Amino acid sequence: MKNKVFHTRLIILLAVIATTIFVTGCNCKSCKKDDDKTYYNNEVDPLVFSTQELDKVFNPFFSTTGPDSNVVGMTQIGMLGNDKNGNITYGDSEGVVTKDLQIVTEGTEDKDQTTTYYFVLKNNIKFSNGSALTIKDVLFNLYVYLDPAYTGSSTIYSTDIVGLKEYRTQEADETEQDSFKLKFQVEAEARIQALVDATVEILEEHGDSKPDKDQFREYLIAYAAEFESISDNFKNVVKDYDKAIALFKEELETDYNNSIDTYEDITFSDKNGKVYKNLLTTDVEVFLYNEGYLEWNKEEAKLVSSLVNDPTTLKKWTKEQAINTIYADKIPNALEEVVLYWNTSIKLNDYLVNEAMEAYFQNDTNKEFPNISGIQFANRTSSVTVNNVTYPVPVYNADGSVKEGNEVLSIKIKDVDPKAIWNFAFSVAPMYYYSDAEHIAKFDYVSNFGVEYASQTFMNEVVNSPAKIGVPVGAGPYAASKSSGGLDNITAGDFYNLGIVYYERNPYYILGPAKIKKLRLQVVSSSQMLNSLYNGEIDFIEPNAKPETIDELDSKKEDGFGNKSIQTSGYGYIGINAGKVPDLAIRQVIMHSINTQECVNYYKTTATAIHRSMSMSSWAYPKGATPYYPYIGGAVPEDLSVVNPAYASYVRSLGKKAGDKLTSAEQETFIRNQVEGAGYTLNANGVYYKGNHILKYTFTIAGDETDHPAWQALFHASEILNNVGFQINVSPDSQALTKLASGDLTVWAAAWGSTIDPDMYQVYHKDSNATSVLNWGYKQILLNTGGKYDTEVALINRLSDLIDAGRKTNNQDERAAIYSQALDIVMQLAIELPTYQRNDLFAYNTNKIDVNSLTPNADLSPYKGLTSDLHLVSLVEEK
Structure with a gap:
């Protein structure tokens, strides 16, 4: 379905996921006549x-x-x-x-x-x-x-x-308006710094006694009492400590939940490239592996742990034991690290900013x-x-x-x-x-x-x-309902129950009550989608628009299954969270390792390569755009002035010409040069690290299957990177949608449903509060702890200025030129790699849905779908 107005740019993960739920039988709600044709009742039969x-x-x-x-x-x-x-x-x-x-x-x-x-x-x-x-x-x-x-x-x-x-x-003063939120940010940062200062001093004095979190709190109370008379920054340190450790516990709980049922997807390779599977068999092991307490030693081809001598004993650990062990190891000894570099740092900062702002306005009634x-x-x-x-x-x-x-x-x-x-x-x-x-x-x-x-x-x-x-x-046109029907006293458990969302028509809808009384949305996995349509469980589906799927559906037309392909208003992409991959050079290396043509090949003739972060259906998409991050294993492009300068410089130094390819050794040298130039060295396990950051990432495929446009591209990229000192796992994830909305993914494949206007504010502007900026790691970038994001901050400031400029004129040519520059900066940030533009495919049961009630072919477009006028859609009823 397509909403009538594209109010926001929505995250649409490419694989539909979950458990198949069967809708109950019709109990004679539909009936067959002498001509053996089945008719339905708009007042009784649901559209699913x-x-x-x-x-x-x-x-x-x-x-x-x-x-x-x-x-x-x-x-x-x-x-x-x-x-x-x-x-x-x-x-x-x-x-x-x-x-x-x-x-x-x-x-x-x-x-x-x-x-x-x-x-x-x-x-x-x-x-x-x-x-x-x-x-x-x-x-x-x-x-x-x-x-x-x-x-x-x-x-x-x-x-x-x-x-x-x-x-x-x-505030009436424009200068004060522009710096309004900055004062709350400054206050939040001062409070966090006060907590860090107190922590460092207390641990220097009492670290040998290894205080636990409660003993540390007692020291903190004494410290605050001594120093709060000197500076207001210290009056909140105990309260902020309590909030910080509570947020950290929540982060560990989230990390554990994100580890559930992913152990089968984690593989390892030794120094010779031999692959090892099924070494991890529990959620606890995955959690400890993700947190860095269980590691893979490439040289010796074995798992090692800083917690136990025999890592196999971790298989018997409970969730609580694992979480509490890490919590106790980090709090209070690594509190500074937690409040400055873990995700806790972002949530603590946001909490303190909002608390300061709310207090400010409450005091000014x-x-x-x-x-x-x-x-x-x-x-x-x-x-x-x-x-x-x-x-x-x-x-x-x-x-x-x-x-x-x-x-x-x-x-x-x-x-x-x-x-x-x-x-x-x-x-x-x-x-x-x-x-x-x-x-x-x-x-x-x-x-x-x-x-x-x-x-x-x-x-x-x-x-x-x-x-x-x-x-x-x-x-x-519709209102929340429940399986037994009705619009009164609907609870969350009524509305969404066992994978089904229940609606009934709104009797007061401005254009008249919808023709079909009952409507349902049912979660169904991509692998079961076609079967669910064929067996009558689902009436209307949106499968991936692969040629073989279209051919299969075309062969089913005489059986009562129709299909339509409509150019999508969005595009596919692979995202990288700069908060989790903080070095620009590392993000660039990952992008060069991905062959986006493999994503296009998934759809064969029904998709086109796309090279900038905007739908090709938009008038503002830059004409003639070419890849900014050419695939490291592909042909050298003709124009090196429009690619990543580090890549251009490298291929020029090798004397490569357009159409030439890099050898495997040359590819490896490029990656190592970039990684080591960013300050990384190999650890004892054969994996690059810098400080507390290890090049160990999960590349996430949305859904619980590997039948996905980006699977091959990400898997082959992992092979390239693992061969030179990364530790990458490519994993399907049925909870990817939730994790993406909260900024919990590191590298992922998804698709945008774009707005009609090409304005880029919501997704890329520094002042946007939309969840998409969580995906890119904007909060970490703009906090810029230790100045490590200086380059990115400068790029985002320039990008935001261009986005503002694009909204100050109605001239499309002027706006298109502005957005072309802005899209180049998005590429320079190395947070989003566009992959393909495809068609949306819709398939439906023509025996049940009256096709004459769907949007006419002449009115179909990226902005108007088959069921845009949902209140007019009807089932096949006896005339």
Whole structure:
């Protein structure tokens, strides 16, 4: 399925994963007539779609993965829609909130220019509980997305709305606005440094006695009492220590969970290249291996451990024993390392920044800027004219719904911004559900909009509470239900149960109730997808668009199975987290070792090689782009001015010409030169290391199978790298979706579902709060501990400036030139290697689905799919 509006750039992992669940029989709900044709009942029989593995964050404000956002999208209605060409749509015939739209640009460019967007709201939209959607709900959504404490993936805050910076910072001075969050960052870093200083001094004095975490805490209390009178930085060290070790314990728990059921995929090779399999047989061993307490010695071809003399005894260890052993080994003796370099450092920093910000605003109860001046209920007190139609002040019913007239929302931005209109296409979720009674009662259009200002507590405990994560509510064509049916009192366990998501039509949907009453999404593995379609378990699937799959489906047409291929709006890529692979040279070596043509070959004739991080369906994709990281085993490209300079310099030094190939020895020399030039040396186990960092990584394949476009490319890259001192394992992972959303993967294969506008802010800008920047390791880069990311920080600053520039003009040629430069910088960062552009393949049961109710062929495009008008889809019913 395709959402009507691409609000965010979604992470879509390439393999669908999980357990096959059978849907119960029809109990005579469908019936056969004398002509032996089976008919179905739209009121009784469910329509079942396949879905990828779900992360179960079904909240419109905080969902991040593609599958989760699809689950949520069924229940939501957007401010705007889009047509097959990617143009904005609105009006009475569209399933959107906006009845009419006018965009007015005034003033002088580069001086006092502003653009105002007038949205005339429909007055007859209802949420699935029957309550009216009004401008209060629209304003509530905007104030959630624009609150300084909001941490979801939407980047509406990147739009330069008049008064927004003043509101988010409570500062009038532009210099203060620009450095607003910096003061909280400085405070957080000072607190972490105070904890480090205290730790170093205490361990110097008491290290010989080997204090445990509790004894260390006692020393810390005494230390704080002695020094807090000298500096405020030390008054929080005990509290920060408690938070740090709690976060570290959580990190170890997460690391252990990430190790579960992966031991069969871990292999080793000795100095002669002989491969050893199945040496690890427990989750505990994998966990200890990943944490560096169990290692492979290439020279002696055996496992060694710093914990025990005989590593085989670790097979009997329990989860608790393993976690507690590492915890005790690191705390407090390696506390400095933990709070500066482990993932704990990022979470501790974020926690302290948010705590400082929340405390700052709580102490300043009288806000100088109580609202965003550029966002107005335009006809609240007087009439307003939009497209030559005058809209008077609305008249309301007792329940707050509009009785007469239409409410008009206006949003004024500075200058122009081609992405702004797409940012304003957000889904409108109900305030009654996502806020609470206390804040709703205070709603006054002036300083209260159903949101507690700058409160992380409000965001976590009200907007994103556990119940609201599990059950989405909105005004879309469908509403959350349960296996037995009904829309009342739905719990998270009802809505998603045993791999199936349950919906029923929203009886109040603005375009009329959906034709099919019951709809389901069912998690199914890629290997079972076609069989699930053929046996009637699933009605509509999205398999990989391999030629052999298309041929197989074509041969099934007479059996009642149709298929369509549509150019995708996204692309495949291989990502590298710079937080986990901190050296630029190492990331570059990994990219040179990957033959992306192998990803293209997986799809044979149905995919094309792509060389920049943007969909080729976009008008802004650089024409004639070539690989920045040529495959180390491939032909030397003709133009060495557009490739990684280190590679270009090396092949020139060898006298290579276009079309020549590097020998195996030359490939190895290049890799070793890069690695050793970055300061790495071989350890006793034959693996490169620098300080505490070892070149031991997992390359993750999404799903539980190796039938994946990137498997061969990553596996062959691992062979190249392992031969020269890396320790790489390539592993399928059924939990990859969850890990990717939290930034827990090191190297992985995935695909983007791109936005209609080519704006790059959400995924690559330094100020983006979207989860995609977690994937790249932006937080570690921008913290820049010890200055190790100086090069990357400079690149990201330049990249962010270009992204900003791309939003200051509506001229497509100018924007395309800007994005071409920006995409080159993305390549220089070595965080994302584009691999292929392919088609989306849809297959469906034509015996059950009325194909005439699907989107007509003439309207299909990367932006409009077969079921974009889901409320019109029907089953095959007897006429």
